[in-house]
Amino acid sequence: MTPALEIDGLVKTYQSVFGKPRAALDRLDMLVEPGQIHGFLGPNGSGKSxxxxxxxxxxxADGGQMRIFGEPVPRMQAEVADRVGAIVEAPAFFGNLTGYKTLSLLAKAGGVPKQRIGVVLDQVGLSDRSEDMVRSYSLGMRQRLAVASALLKNPDLLILDEPNNGLDPAGVREMRDLLRGHADQGKTVVISSHILAEIAQVCDAVTIISRGRTVAAGPVSEVLAVADKGSYRVRVDELQHAAEILAEAGAEVSLAGDHLVVHDLAEPAWVSYTLGVHNLWVRELAPVAQLEDAFLAITGGGPRGSFRQVDNSDWQTEEHPA
Structure with missing residues (x-):
């Protein structure tokens, strides 16, 4: 099956104020399969935008190749434009127009049936505010309007840059459900974000970049496995006492605020048993491998997983602009 998105060796350089070119993108690679929710992950300034x-x-671009549904872009951009919906960086709208009028103008310009306006307004939860002026919208509402504009064409490839910006927790959950519903129709979603926890919850696969280069890519479960070294979070009363008991029993233990972390643990139940013998009862025992840990392991030279990686031996050391 033809990938929804392919990027091979993408290069983009900027001229600095001192006249020295700096690489914002340094031979970046990315592959997105159709039907995925794919996370595009990296810290601010890594080159995502x-x-x-x-x-x-x-x-x-200054080098490399890009393809959308097998068509080379930008040369064939017009041929795939109707299949792509996107928002990049903070959306900008005319404040003296209503939400409905804003989408109406965009629909007319894009040849989208007028009926789609009501559909996307309902999808993003703006139906009851569609006749209000955009200037009265909160940041989260403007973000919803931006996502609605990207959905107008019911695109086969939906690209969203920080889609949860300004959303409250309920809005984040609604956005997550919306994106999953879009992917369940066989369509593809790419989410660019620096919020690792949200990527871990909603995405099927992830591409991690740093300093304009791809450092890892693969299913989220495999990326998480990089940081899974048998570490468990333990919540228990008398933390210091519990840590001493576990350490004396041979465990590697560290204090982390209001809990302990027990490392290289083969059998989690051992913790409950060992503390229970001393009348200390475990309130929480959970694995701590998170995407944050995986990111640090990948970019910091930690243990490597089975997912695809890129040789980082010739990374540049300076930070690059996004």
Missing amino acids: TTLKTLLGLLR
């Missing part, structure tokens, strides 16, 4: 702008024809 630059990648998306270049992919969408908003910036000119």
Whole structure:
């Protein structure tokens, strides 16, 4: 099956104020399979927005190849434009227009049936505010309107840059359900974000970048496995006493605020048994491998998983602009 998105060796350089070129994208690779929710992950300044702008024809690449549904872009951008919906960086709208009028103008410009406006307003939860002026919208509502604009064409590839920006917890959950519903129709979603916890919850696969380069890519479960070294979070009364008991029993233990972390643990039930003998009862015992841990392990030279990685031996050391 043809990938929804392919990026091979993408390069983008900027001229610094001192005249020295700096690479925002340094031979970046990315592969997104159709029907996925794919996380595009990296810290602020890693090159995520630059990648998306270049992919969408908003910036000119200095090297590399890009394909959307097998078509080379930007050369064939017009041929795939109707299959792609996107928002990149903070959306900007005319404050003196209503939400409905904003989408109506975008629908007319894109040749989208007027009936789609009501559908997408309902999808993003703005139906009851559609006749209000955009200037009265909160940041979260403007973000919802931006996502609605990206959904107008019912795109086969939906690209969203920080889609949860400004949303409250209920809104984040609604956005998660919306994206999953879109992917369940056989469509593809790419989410660019630096919020690792949300990526871990909603995405099927992830591409991690740092300093403009791909450092890891694969299913989220495999990326998480990089950081899974048998470490468990333990919540129990008398933390210091519990730590001493576990350490004397041979465990590697560290204090972490209001809980303990027990490392290299083969059998989690051992913790409950060992503390129970001393009348200390475990209130929580849970694995602590998170995407944050995996990111640090990957970029910091930690243990490697089975997912695809790129040789980082010739990384540049300076930070690059996004």
